[in-house]
Amino acid sequence: MSKKTVKKTVKKTVQASSSSQRAASSRRKTTTSKSTASSKRSHRSTRTKSQNAARTAKKSSAASSPRRRVSGKKKSKKRIRASRLVFLFLLAAAVIGGSIYAILKFGPTVGTYTAQIFNNEKTAPLTQISHAAQVKEIQNANALDEVSVAGFSDDELRECFYSAPIDDKLKERLVKMGYADQISTDQLNYVRVLYYDFNSKPTVGEIVVNSAIAKPVENVFYDLFLHKYQIGKMILPDAYGTRISESYADNNTIGLAFNLTDDNKSDLHARGFAIDLNPLYNPLIKDNGSSLSVFPMEGQLYLDRTVNADHFIHANDYAVEAFKKEGFTWKGNVQGLNDYKHFEYGSTPASLSSSSTSSASSAGQPAQSEAQPHQDVSASPNPQQPSQEAPSLQSQEPAVEQPIEQPSLGGQTPADSHLSAQPPVDQPSIEEPSAPPADEIVINPDGTMDGESPMPVDPEIDFSYDEGF
Numbered sequence: 001m002s003k004k005t006v007k008k009t010v011k012k013t014v015q016a017s018s019s020s021q022r023a024a025s026s027r028r029k030t031t032t033s034k035s036t037a038s039s040k041r042s043h044r045s046t047r048t049k050s051q052n053a054a055r056t057a058k059k060s061s062a063a064s065s066p067r068r069r070v071s072g073k074k075k076s077k078k079r080i081r082a083s084r085l086v087f088l089f090l091l092a093a094a095v096i097g098g099s100i101y102a103i104l105k106f107g108p109t110v111g112t113y114t115a116q117i118f119n120n121e122k123t124a125p126l127t128q129i130s131h132a133a134q135v136k137e138i139q140n141a142n143a144l145d146e147v148s149v150a151g152f153s154d155d156e157l158r159e160c161f162y163s164a165p166i167d168d169k170l171k172e173r174l175v176k177m178g179y180a181d182q183i184s185t186d187q188l189n190y191v192r193v194l195y196y197d198f199n200s201k202p203t204v205g206e207i208v209v210n211s212a213i214a215k216p217v218e219n220v221f222y223d224l225f226l227h228k229y230q231i232g233k234m235i236l237p238d239a240y241g242t243r244i245s246e247s248y249a250d251n252n253t254i255g256l257a258f259n260l261t262d263d264n265k266s267d268l269h270a271r272g273f274a275i276d277l278n279p280l281y282n283p284l285i286k287d288n289g290s291s292l293s294v295f296p297m298e299g300q301l302y303l304d305r306t307v308n309a310d311h312f313i314h315a316n317d318y319a320v321e322a323f324k325k326e327g328f329t330w331k332g333n334v335q336g337l338n339d340y341k342h343f344e345y346g347s348t349p350a351s352l353s354s355s356s357t358s359s360a361s362s363a364g365q366p367a368q369s370e371a372q373p374h375q376d377v378s379a380s381p382n383p384q385q386p387s388q389e390a391p392s393l394q395s396q397e398p399a400v401e402q403p404i405e406q407p408s409l410g411g412q413t414p415a416d417s418h419l420s421a422q423p424p425v426d427q428p429s430i431e432e433p434s435a436p437p438a439d440e441i442v443i444n445p446d447g448t449m450d451g452e453s454p455m456p457v458d459p460e461i462d463f464s465y466d467e468g469f
Contacts, residue, residue: 108133109129109130129151130156131151131152131153131156132156134148134149134152135152135156135159135160138160138194138204139159139160139162139192141204142204143204143205143206143234143235143236144203144204144233144235145203145204146197146201146202146203147194147202147203147204148202149194149202157194157222157225158222160192160193160194161191161192161193161194161218161219161221161222161225162191162192162218163189163190163191163192163211163214163215163217163218164189164190164192165185165186165188165189165190165211166185166186166188166189166190166208170185170190170208171185173236173238174188174208174236174238174256176238176241176242177236177237177238177241177242177244177256177257177258178242178244178258178259179258180258182258182270182271183210183270183271183272186211187210187211187212187271187272188208188209188210188211188256188272189208189209189210189211189214189272190206190208191206191207191208191209191214191217191218191221191255192204192205192206193205193206193207193217193218193221193222193225193234194221194225195221195224195225195229195230195231195234196225196228196229196230196231197230197231197232197233198230198232198311200228200230202225203234205221205231205234205235205253206234206235206236207234207236207253207254207255207256207275208236208255208256208272209255209256209272209273209275210256210271210272210273210345211272212273212345213272213273213327213345216326216327216328216345217255217275217326219325219326220322220323220325220326220328223322223325224318224319224322227318227322229318229319229322230310230311231253231277231278232250232251232252232253232278232280232281232311233250233251233252233253234252234253235252236254237252237254237257240252242258242259244257244258244259244260245295245296245297248276248279248280248283248295248296248299249280249296249297249298250280251278251279251280251281252279253275253276253277253278253279254269254275254276254279255269255272255274255275255276256269256270256271256272257269257270257276258270261295263284263286263293263295263337263339264284264295264339264342265331265339265342265344268344268345273344273345274342274343274344274345275323275328275342275343275344276341276342276343277313277319277341277343278311278313278341279296279299279341280296280298280299280302281299281302281309281310281311281312281313282299282302282311282312282313282332282340282341283295283296283298283299283300283302283303283340283341284299284337284338284339284340284341284342285299285303285337285338285339285340286336286337286338287336287337305338305340312340313330313332313340313341314332314340315330315332315333319343320332323343327345327346328343328344328345328346329343329344329345329346330342330343331343331344
């Protein structure tokens with residue numbers, strides 16, 4: 001055979017061998033791919049089965065767990081219902097109790113307001129709540145009782161300042177003060193007021209004055225209350241008996257009073273035409289030349305009037321203005337006899353000298369002008385032995401601005417002294433007791449005091465004051 005033929009045969013053999021190899025390789029690949037696919041399918045099938053089993057287990061667990069949750073919910077519902085009942089019971093008790101309290105507290109006010117709405121004859125604006133019940137309580141309260149006037153209108157507040165005649169019960173209280181028919185009770189009035197005490201608390205006060213000035217006195221203290229003027233105490237002195245000095249020492253504001261000296265305007269106080277305001281801080285100071293006489297004794301602590309201390313009454317004090325507007329005169333500026341506590345009605349009304357004019361005087365109209373203040377025209381020559389006849393209560397003379405000269409107590413009363421103590425001709429006279437009361441306070445010319453009067457001021461103490469003092 002030729003070489004070409006051999007080469008061709010070898011070539012064909014090689015080609016056939018390579019093709020057979022390729023075929024075998026492709027068969028192996030195909031078999032491998034088929035086995036791979038089969039394994040994948042089997043893996044997927046296994047995974048699907050496991051997933052299905054997990055789902056089945058989950059569903060079964062889910063199916064069993066709701067039963068447990070349902071039973072738990074039922075138990076919690078029972079507990080919630082019991083707590084709800086307790087809560088609702090407490091809430092109902094609170095609502096009912098609050099309603100009862102509100103009815104008791106605000107029922108009268110709401111009732112009054114409702115009555116105003118359906119009342120055709122309205123006496124007050126609907127926006128104004130009536131305090132008629134509170135006003136009535138204040139009118140029935142005791143002296144020194146603290147009260148509340150919050151929300152009161154001017155008219156309601158003014159109703160708390162009123163006056164009334166003297167009844168038998170009040171007369172018994174006057175007797176404890178030393179009343180012995182010095183003046184008819186028909187000429188006196190019991191006045192109820194409100195005032196601010198030293199703690200700025202609205203307080204009930206009482207005072208007895210002459211019926212001729214009852215309305216001016218109401219107006220004065222109403223004015224002082226509106227300006228929140230402070231007053232220490234304001235009750236009838238019957239709590240102190242006939243020891244009037246104790247009332248003054250307790251800083252008690254009074255009107256009608258007995259057993260006072262002429263320096264204290266005893267005749268005006270015995271007839272209810274004078275008022276002493278905060279007497280402890282505003283005492284009577286009499287200049288005797290070498291010494292001072294002070295009433296009450298405890299007022300010695302307040303002799304220096306150059307300081308502007310609390311509750312001192314001075315010329316610019318509002319109390320002076322309030323009393324002056326109603327016809328009163330202040331006696332704190334009388335040189336040598338400064339009575340800082342004392343306010344007296346500008347002139348003695350004619351009702352004292354003529355009973356026929358008592359009705360006009362009871363309306364609060366003075367018989368004389370304020371420019372003509374009351375002045376004693378005569379005095380008993382011996383303070384310890386007063387004359388049988390009281391001095392005249394009418395005078396046109398101006399107030400004395402000099403110290404009053406007192407007669408000696410050591411000598412006997414002149415035989416004709418009773419003539420000088422007689423009232424002027426055609427003037428009424430009022431009988432007084434033949435002997436002075438046992439506890440009468442007498443200021444002697446040397447500065448000492450008799451009766452229940454306190455000890456005199458130590459002459460060695462230097463009480464400096466201005467010339468106008």
